[in-house]
Amino acid sequence: MKDCTYVMSVASPVVMGSVSVTDEQSINKQAVEGIQRILRAAEKTNVKRVIMTANFGAVGFSNKDKSSVTTEEHWTNPNEKGLSVYEKSKLIAERAAWDFVNATENHIEFATINPVAILGPSLNQHMSLSFQFVENIARGKMKRIPNIPMNIVDVRDVAQLHVLAMKTPEANGKRFIATAYGQISMPEIAQLIKKERPELASKVSTKTIPDFAIKIGARFNSEAQEGKLLLEMNRNVSNQQARNVLGWTPSYTQEEAILASVDCMRDYHILK
Template sequence: MTDKVLVTGGTGFLGMQMLLQLLNKGYDVRTTVRSLKSKDKVLTTLRNNEVSNLDRLSFIEADLSKDDNWEAAMADRDYVLSVASPVFFEIPKDESEVIRPAIEGIIRILKAATRTKVKRVVMTSNFGAVGFTNQDWQTVTTEKDWTDENAKGLSAYEKSKLLAEKAAWKFIETEGNGLEFATINPVAIFGPSLDSHVSGSFDLLKGIASGSMKMIPNIQLNVVDVRDVVDLHIRAMTTPGAAGQRFIASTDGMISMPEIAALIRKERPQLAEQVSKRTMPNGLLKIASHFNATAKEGQFMAEMNRNVSNAKAREILGWKPIGTKEDAVLTAVESLLKYDLV
């Protein structure tokens, strides 16, 4: 019997890759879209990427901010991959405008999954819920860690992912009624894009590759290929031991922003002339953080412990990264070039 999966938010960068892998593996897939007008775009993108079994894909209109259609979306589904996040076209002045919809959205999904007897929900959380406030570089950040929601410098977006995940675990504990649940917590997601719609993490690469970043901050990053993030979701969906667990999605090691710049100059020579060779002194970033919001966020990131472990995903899910951190960066840059985004 073919397992039936609901993917929320199939039009997104991650959601589209989720549809691709699930269909190629032979799953019966339904995806939610905020408007059925998006259906043709999704199908065209998947066809352009030679996806198999498109006859096994169906669509339903559902919005995270409304109750409409969520139970219908989950009717007859075995699994739910909760990928979609509330969408904001401007940065809200009040962080509660970001946090409240994120919490309400995942609880809406979990309630519908409980009522429709879904077996397991896998939530796309974020590394922002795990290790954003661990500044002790002598330790290793694991899934046991939680970001301090009261930390100064934590963005509204990261805080929303943190509090939404906490709310989800609390719901499972108190009202889950046997619903199995797991989370995937990705670091910066790179890798290839199926179309011109890329993730927010690509903004950093755009800044470096386009030359708009005149000085490169010496900030270490953890990165992951989008295909690995999808693979982890599917493994967490089907592996018995994954229920009740969190999994960090990250390639091995870390890579600094100056290293990314040097990598692009070397491996993508058509961009070399516009990629800055200047590294911002650490002291300058710290001074600027007192006066500039972007620099403040950069300083917050610079202090973060980047000794991050992916051992749990390897051990419980039998997962290993598709490639290196350099591969994840370069395939992302290739997509920026392919779709004229840089």
């Protein structure tokens, strides 16, 4: 990091599906140690500021008051039932990062970007977890779709937000939720793809899974527990801090981000 003014920490261990308690502890440890190594190196080499790509899972998954607005002041409870291993690891890593920064003598400048589900164009054929659920809908792998609301942000807007957080003096010491305006449900995503990409329409199902079925399944199944949490959490999410402090405004709607993902997967022949 010699001669670096800014550092962005954008990577973290990713896991899909169920894992053992031992594996979960290992993933959490990797996530924490990864950001701590970066912060220690930055401190030693007099880096001015570190920007961490955190996650909305660290912010709003415990706020179930749907009459409220979720902001950067919220923190997810790490013991929240249904919280995925990935979301929990990002939460624990961000907490550890803030603890490290607050304990350092030099008080290295630090800020986090906490994006909701990221969609939009991809640089290559590697598909994130967010991409995969869109692929599953577009390819007809999901015969019935849970009526889960979502918040989405375009990857290009997330990239811009990182740069603004890096360069804006007032960003130091703050978290920034990255989200486009509003929310959209999974069935609405299916309907959008059917309407705007009619060549895929015959494969896309718009049949839904009743909410009560997910809630019953949550008693016995970890994936259903995650679905229940996603149903219950508040999706009225604010990006006001990013707008006020950084002058950031999302350039792409949720619908544009979704369709850009679909088109990207077609370009890479993932969807045909």
